[in-house]
Amino acid sequence: MSELLASRRVRWTLTVLLPPLAVAVALAIASGLIVASGHSVPHAFSALFDGAFGNRNNLGNTITKVIPLVILGLGIIIGIRAGLWNLGGDGQITMGGLGAIFVGLYLVESFPNYLAAPLVLIGGFVAGGLWGGIAGVLKAKRGITEVITTLLLNFVAFNVVKLLIERPPLLDTQAGFPQSRAIEANLPILLGGSQAHAGLTLALVLIGVVWLLISRTSFGLELRAVGLSAEAARVAGIRRSRRILQAMVISGGFAGVAGASEVLGLQHHLIADLSPGYGFTAFAVALLAAADPLLLLPSAVFFGALLSGGPLMEQKAGVPVEIVYATQGLTILLVVAAFALRSRLLRGLSIGTIAPPSPMTAISEEVAAG
Amino acid sequence: MNFLETVLGSGLRIATPIGFAALGETFSERAGVVNVQIEGMMLTGAFTGVLGAKYSGSAWVGLLCALLAGAAVAALHAVISIMLGADQIVSGIALNLLALGLTSFLLPVFFGDNTGIVAGLHVVDVPGLHDIPLIGPILFEQASTTYVLYAAIPFAAVVLYRTTWGLRVQACGENPHGADAVGVNVFRIRLEAVLLAGAMAGLGGGVLSLQGLRFFTDNMTQGRGFIALAAVIFGNWSPVRVALAAVFFGSIDALQLRLQATGVPIPGELLLILPYVAALVVLAGFVGRSRLPSQLAQAYRRG
Numbered sequence: 001m002s003e004l005l006a007s008r009r010v011r012w013t014l015t016v017l018l019p020p021l022a023v024a025v026a027l028a029i030a031s032g033l034i035v036a037s038g039h040s041v042p043h044a045f046s047a048l049f050d051g052a053f054g055n056r057n058n059l060g061n062t063i064t065k066v067i068p069l070v071i072l073g074l075g076i077i078i079g080i081r082a083g084l085w086n087l088g089g090d091g092q093i094t095m096g097g098l099g100a101i102f103v104g105l106y107l108v109e110s111f112p113n114y115l116a117a118p119l120v121l122i123g124g125f126v127a128g129g130l131w132g133g134i135a136g137v138l139k140a141k142r143g144i145t146e147v148i149t150t151l152l153l154n155f156v157a158f159n160v161v162k163l164l165i166e167r168p169p170l171l172d173t174q175a176g177f178p179q180s181r182a183i184e185a186n187l188p189i190l191l192g193g194s195q196a197h198a199g200l201t202l203a204l205v206l207i208g209v210v211w212l213l214i215s216r217t218s219f220g221l222e223l224r225a226v227g228l229s230a231e232a233a234r235v236a237g238i239r240r241s242r243r244i245l246q247a248m249v250i251s252g253g254f255a256g257v258a259g260a261s262e263v264l265g266l267q268h269h270l271i272a273d274l275s276p277g278y279g280f281t282a283f284a285v286a287l288l289a290a291a292d293p294l295l296l297l298p299s300a301v302f303f304g305a306l307l308s309g310g311p312l313m314e315q316k317a318g319v320p321v322e323i324v325y326a327t328q329g330l331t332i333l334l335v336v337a338a339f340a341l342r343s344r345l346l347r348g349l350s351i352g353t354i355a356p357p358s359p360m361t362a363i364s365e366e367v368a369a370g
Numbered sequence: 371m372n373f374l375e376t377v378l379g380s381g382l383r384i385a386t387p388i389g390f391a392a393l394g395e396t397f398s399e400r401a402g403v404v405n406v407q408i409e410g411m412m413l414t415g416a417f418t419g420v421l422g423a424k425y426s427g428s429a430w431v432g433l434l435c436a437l438l439a440g441a442a443v444a445a446l447h448a449v450i451s452i453m454l455g456a457d458q459i460v461s462g463i464a465l466n467l468l469a470l471g472l473t474s475f476l477l478p479v480f481f482g483d484n485t486g487i488v489a490g491l492h493v494v495d496v497p498g499l500h501d502i503p504l505i506g507p508i509l510f511e512q513a514s515t516t517y518v519l520y521a522a523i524p525f526a527a528v529v530l531y532r533t534t535w536g537l538r539v540q541a542c543g544e545n546p547h548g549a550d551a552v553g554v555n556v557f558r559i560r561l562e563a564v565l566l567a568g569a570m571a572g573l574g575g576g577v578l579s580l581q582g583l584r585f586f587t588d589n590m591t592q593g594r595g596f597i598a599l600a601a602v603i604f605g606n607w608s609p610v611r612v613a614l615a616a617v618f619f620g621s622i623d624a625l626q627l628r629l630q631a632t633g634v635p636i637p638g639e640l641l642l643i644l645p646y647v648a649a650l651v652v653l654a655g656f657v658g659r660s661r662l663p664s665q666l667a668q669a670y671r672r673g
Binding site (some may be wrong): 147156322 | 404406446449450454455456457459460461463464465466467468469470471472474476477478479524585591594597599600603637639642643646647649653654665
């Protein structure tokens with residue numbers, strides 16, 4: 001029993017320590033690249049920090065990145081728990097924005113905002129959910145991997161939305177560039193003198209909702225069972241294909257809510273570039289958080305700060321902003337490598353001393369370990 | 371040239387980079403390892419191909435650089451997903467982000483404002499053969515790399531089905547424990563297959579940037595790596611059919627480009643999405659429940 005506890009303690013310690021360690025190593029490698037390209041690291045990092053947190057406006061800008069990253073990250077976590085890699089976040093956000101604009105312009109234009117804004121968010125959920133559902137149906141009914149279909153659907157969504165906002169009835173003819181007409185419904189500004197909007201409150205509430213859904217409901221338990229083992233789920237009488245479809249719809253729906261919140265709080269119009277690569281950044285956010293909703297916020301703040309501080313770093317220190325995307329990739333690589341190494345070490349520790357952990361209790365650790 | 375010749379001829383040209391990448395990926399997936407970073411390996415190849423061609427003045431040196439760079443990215447994937455046993459999909463996504471970030475970051479470092487036009491691959495008419503009606507202009511008025519692809523297709527089929535190594539590759543994807551039991555080094559075969567996939571994807575990327583365009587721009591692969599992944603499924607993990615699937619997707623792309631050029635009254639966006647929609651439709655409709663290698667994307671652990 002004491003060996004079991006010791007092993008638990010080692011496991012927990014590693015889970016808490018590994019992601020920050022991975023971030024540190026990723027930043028060290030990025031620093032090496034900055035030096036190699038002939039720029040100053042202290043200069044770059046201070047400009048980055050300044051750009052992310054230096055004043056109210058910059059802090060608010062960071063918050064506007066954190067909002068979609070958290071909401072989208074929650075959708076990705078739901079997918080991961082069910083054993084699905086939803087790589088279609090960009091397309092689902094864009095489709096969510098389309099659903100939001102449709103509801104905002106045609107269904108709730110005369111409603112007071114306290115009714116209109118929630119309905120617009122629901123419109124985003126439905127549109128993103130339908131888009132994610134396409135990949136869900138293909139996976140559940142035809143066995144086609146969601147890894148490829150969600151990626152392909154991103155290109156389709158982008159162009160479909162571009163097509164629709166470039167011409168009447170959606171086109172904003174006043175703007176002089178392609179964007180939809182503005183909707184009246186909105187999410188109010190939270191931090192005066194900045195763009196930070198009430199989408200942050202929504203994101204924090206949704207963290208709690210998803211945590212409850214995953215860890216305190218039988219639906220969440222069944223999702224995890226499906227993600228853990230198709231065979232175990234079948235034996236337990238869970239209808240696997242239905243759960244897969246539901247997980248993809250909810251995952252896409254969250255991305256759609258993120259898109260609607262971008263429209264309501266930030267853009268007010270729909271633009272084709274509603275998601276500047278949030279789908280993949282949120283994937284990094286979810287993995288750095290070890291697919292745990294409660295760790296999502298700090299992870300989203302880290303990646304959100306990189307995104308919002310990047311342009312000032314380029315402007316002041318001359319470091320191309322693309323280093324931010326390289327750092328995202330490095331961080332994911334190091335996190336998965338570290339967790340894989342950890343589970344190898346732990347297997348080494350536990351051979352012959354403890355029985356294999358029950359799948360249901362081990363899922364939260366093992367999901368992260370891959 | 372008539373419409374059909376134009377579409378199929380440029381379809382083959384567009385399909386060549388995808389075809390190289392998809393052929394390599396066939397081996398890796400047969401061995402049980404999926405490379406979602408095929409997009410990133412192609413992008414890396416496109417970048418290093420232009421880099422090599424610029425500094426050497428030779429497109430062939432550029433292609434060699436592209437091939438090696440693709441294999442280098444694949445080596446990272448192998449360490450993380452085969453040696454450490456981490457999730458292959460996650461490693462692939464991370465490498466895509468890394469490749470996209472690094473190529474865009476390094477572009478101004480190596481080239482300044484833009485790469486400029488570098489030494490490229492030119493169309494070579496095959497004497498005699500290109501005079502054959504219909505198929506001559508389609509098949510035999512291509513860049514030399516497309517002829518290399520013609521040779522690579524049957525070669526890949528022979529290697530996969532008729533050599534010991536090919537049979538071992540298949541065993542590692544279907545029953546790695548069984549393969550291990552009869553003395554096959556599963557880790558090594560998977561490593562070799564992944565390196566092959568990386569080299570071929572890098573080569574494909576080099577062909578993409580050096581054939582026709584002869585320069586590099588940010589994210590110039592534009593999802594071609596994902597189309598290659600779809601081609602492997604559509605081609606049912608068989609080299610000849612995978613190559614034909616790549617030609618199919620290339621021809622769809624050529625068709626939409628041709629339609630855009632002729633000014634049909636269809637919005638450009640609807641034409642642009644044709645290759646992606648075609649990939650989704652064939653995966654959904656024409657492929658039966660796909661018969662993928664049973665251990666695809668499963669990490670192998672001994673014991």
